[in-house]
Amino acid sequence: xxxxxxxxxxxxxxxxxxxxxxxxxxxxxxxxxxxxxxxxxxxxxxxxxxxxxxxxxxxxxxxxxxxxxxxxxxxxxxxxxxxxxxxxxxxxxxxxxxxxxxxxxxxxxxxxxxxxxxxxxxxxxxxxxxxxxxxxxxxxxxxxxxxxxxxxxxxxxxxxxxxxxxxxxxxxxxxxxxxxxxxxxxxxxxxxxxxxxxxxxxxxxxxxxxxxxxxxxxxxxxxxxxxxxxxxxxxxx
Ligand code: GLP
Numbered sequence: 001x002x003x004x005x006x007x008x009x010x011x012x013x014x015x016x017x018x019x020x021x022x023x024x025x026x027x028x029x030x031x032x033x034x035x036x037x038x039x040x041x042x043x044x045x046x047x048x049x050x051x052x053x054x055x056x057x058x059x060x061x062x063x064x065x066x067x068x069x070x071x072x073x074x075x076x077x078x079x080x081x082x083x084x085x086x087x088x089x090x091x092x093x094x095x096x097x098x099x100x101x102x103x104x105x106x107x108x109x110x111x112x113x114x115x116x117x118x119x120x121x122x123x124x125x126x127x128x129x130x131x132x133x134x135x136x137x138x139x140x141x142x143x144x145x146x147x148x149x150x151x152x153x154x155x156x157x158x159x160x161x162x163x164x165x166x167x168x169x170x171x172x173x174x175x176x177x178x179x180x181x182x183x184x185x186x187x188x189x190x191x192x193x194x195x196x197x198x199x200x201x202x203x204x205x206x207x208x209x210x211x212x213x214x215x216x217x218x219x220x221x222x223x224x225x226x227x228x229x230x231x232x233x234x235x236x237x
Contacts, residue, residue, distance in 0.1 A: 013042020033129030044088040058094035065101040066140035070178035102180035113152040129190035137218040141181035150183030192228040
């Protein structure tokens, strides 16, 4: 794993944007895997800046997001579709039809997961997958105990994950109990992974992810087996 040490969230965003830009430049039809949460916010701000400065175009880029809450409308400000539209897609030249996020309001969630997997397969391979890290070691919404070979699936969110994400909702009862997420099997097939981890509160779990046993109890520990991971972090490891 390649480690890029930064001082803060701003620098993390800048470095991450440089790597994403490089990838988008290199490829004719780049396919990016994207993440939500607080950590990638500065990445998206920097990508928008680069786009506005004429340094990058997303005209030929396709994206697949990691996850989406079940039961939240895409126009709800807590949906990950809303997050992506407002924090990135609406401010760059990506074609809306080339941006993909699982539909958490689909009538048949299982079918939606299979459909999402098909879309990724049809697109080819994810060239660069951006990942954040949950406090419990989750990636996407793959909670501890999720088998490493899972594809896109429906998950029951851990209470700790609901609590960690409650800050975005009016009250705890509004936080969804389920989500759709790319599986670890899907994530591990990306050609390259960009793991973003910021803030002292993640120091302990990051150490486990990097140096601990590879175990389904720490979902991100599987990244030790991926041949091309870059970690950008402000944590001393
Ligand atoms: C959420 C998302 C993850 C994200 C994680 C960390 O639950 N599903 O994809 O990486 O939490 O979020 P944050 O960056 O806000 O700490």
